[in-house]
Amino acid sequence: QVQLVESGGGLVQAGGSLKLSCVASGRTFSDLCMAWFRQAPGKEREFVAALTWSGEDTVYADSVKGRFTISRDNAKSTVYLQMNSLKAEDAAVYYCAADRAWYANRWGPELHLDYWGQGTQVTVSS
Numbered sequence: 001q002v003q004l005v006e007s008g009g010g011l012v013q014a015g016g017s018l019k020l021s022c023v024a025s026g027r028t029f030s031d032l033c034m035a036w037f038r039q040a041p042g043k044e045r046e047f048v049a050a051l052t053w054s055g056e057d058t059v060y061a062d063s064v065k066g067r068f069t070i071s072r073d074n075a076k077s078t079v080y081l082q083m084n085s086l087k088a089e090d091a092a093v094y095y096c097a098a099d100r101a102w103y104a105n106r107w108g109p110e111l112h113l114d115y116w117g118q119g120t121q122v123t124v125s126s
Contacts, residue, residue, distance in 0.1 A: 022079045029074050097117070
């Protein structure tokens with residue numbers, strides 16, 4: 001069983017930056033594709049970004065392209081989400097997810113991914 005633990009959330013002003021981290025344990029990290037999702041109050045969970053086992057390929061939601069960067073360090077079993085130029089609409093609980101498969105441009109909340117973290121809150125003040 002894989003455990004995913006997110007950290008790095010908090011309160012930031014609009015235009016600011018945050019870097020989220022997600023540490024995985026319980027399985028060889030490089031066997032997993034990793035992703036970030038988010039869910040704002042009253043809204044459905046939405047896909048943010050994902051990357052392949054090695055990190056060579058990435059995919060982003062249109063709403064975060066050019067502002068967010070997903071990366072991973074397999075030696076540390078950690079995936080990151082660098083968030084720049086944050087907007088009020090980025091405020092949400094951010095979830096780390098992992099799956100043995102790569103879904104290319106089909107990443108989305110409808111997928112039954114293998115593993116999920118508990119989430120970390122990101123609040124953006126305007």
